Amino acid sequence: MxxxxxxxxxxxxxxxxxxxxxxxxxxxxxxxxxxxxxxxxxxxxxxxxxxxxxxxxxxxxxxxxxxxxxxxxxxxxxxxxxLFPPPNPERAEAFQWLAWGNVTMGEALQRFLRNTLDRFPEDERNPKAAETAKKDIAAQFVILNDALEGKEYLVGNTFTFADIGIAAAIPFMRRFGIDTSAFANVNAWVDRCTARPAFARIMQG
Ligand SMILES: N[C@@H](CCC(=O)N[C@@H](CS)C(=O)NCC(=O)O)C(=O)O
Incomplete structure (x- = not known):
């Protein structure tokens, strides 16, 4: 194919x-x-x-x-x-995390970037809106951190696309000034996921 x-x-x-x-x-x-x-x-x-x-x-x-x-x-x-659950409740959990990453965390992240990146005109960037977005992102990290308590991976405790969908964004978020240091479970999980050889391959471009 x-x-x-x-x-x-x-x-x-x-x-x-x-x-x-x-x-x-x-x-x-x-x-x-x-x-x-x-x-x-x-x-x-x-x-x-x-x-x-x-x-x-x-x-x-x-x-x-x-x-x-x-x-x-x-x-x-x-x-x-x-790498993806069969059609059972675990698949719904994978959908849930992928949707959360794109819609809930994704919306707050887009708002943060829209108000901070210098590729947008300065008079269209609002520092207060950026601060609020940062707080909203931190609140979402609490949810992710709690979900990872005692777990290696998000769904079924095995590495799946749910992990990819969310973990892939976190190194980029850090680069743009999002501090994840308060979220130990998240940091350990990102390290675990990004230690995979497939992640090293994508970083070559
Ligand atoms: N909701 C889209 C967003 C894709 C997106 O924003 N891509 C950016 C790169 S991160 C892009 O291609 N930007 C080019 C442009 O807007 O001109 C998705 O998840 O696929």
């Missing part, structure tokens, strides 16, 4: 990249230079009208949104490899 993965290193495409490497299935990588505007070229917009990475083309179909791609890859290839 032909799988084409459109990505840019060090972006939200990392979780899909990590998932593909864990699966060990053949795929072709297409690297986009966001700074050069590759994502706005007509041939890319024809596949993803949002003009964003990640994008996967699999089984003849383009799929955009990292969450949708992870769910597709998990159901299609991950169950056999023990």
């Amino acid at each position: 032909d799988i084409k993965f459109y990505y840019t290193p060090m972006t939200s495409a990392a979780r899909v990249h990590w998932a593909l490497e864990e699966l060990g299935i053949p795929y072709e990588k297409v690297k986009l230079d966001l700074a050069a505007g590759d994502q706005r070229k007509p041939e890319f917009l024809a596949l993803n009208p949002n003009g964003k990475v990640p994008l996967l083309v699999a089984e003849g179909r383009p799929i955009f949104e990292g969450l949708a791609i992870l769910l597709y890859l998990g159901e299609r290839f991950g169950v056999d490899k023990g």
Whole structure:
């Protein structure tokens, strides 16, 4: 089966990249230079009208949104490899954490970045809104930290795409100034997940 993965290193495409490497299935990588505007070229917009990475083309179909791609890859290839739960309540738990990472934590993170990154005009950045977003992120880390108490991984105590979906973002969050030092369970779990050879491979670009 032909799988084409459109990505840019060090972006939200990392979780899909990590998932593909864990699966060990053949795929072709297409690297986009966001700074050069590759994502706005007509041939890319024809596949993803949002003009964003990640994008996967699999089984003849383009799929955009990292969450949708992870769910597709998990159901299609991950169950056999023990990386995604079969359709039982554990799968619902995996959906829950992936949705939480994208929607609840993701919203607070987007708000933080929108109000801090210097790629946005200064008069459109609000330091108070950034502070509130930081507090909201910390409140979400409490939830994640509590969920990891006494556990090695989020779902079924085995490494799954639920871990990838959330852990992939944390090194980037730290780089942008989010302090996770108060969350020992989270830090130990991120270390455990990112020690995997597949993560080292995606960090090569
Ligand atoms: N909700 C989307 C967000 C994707 C996204 O924001 N991608 C960024 C990189 S982190 C991007 O491609 N930005 C290029 C642009 O907006 O021009 C997803 O999860 O797939």
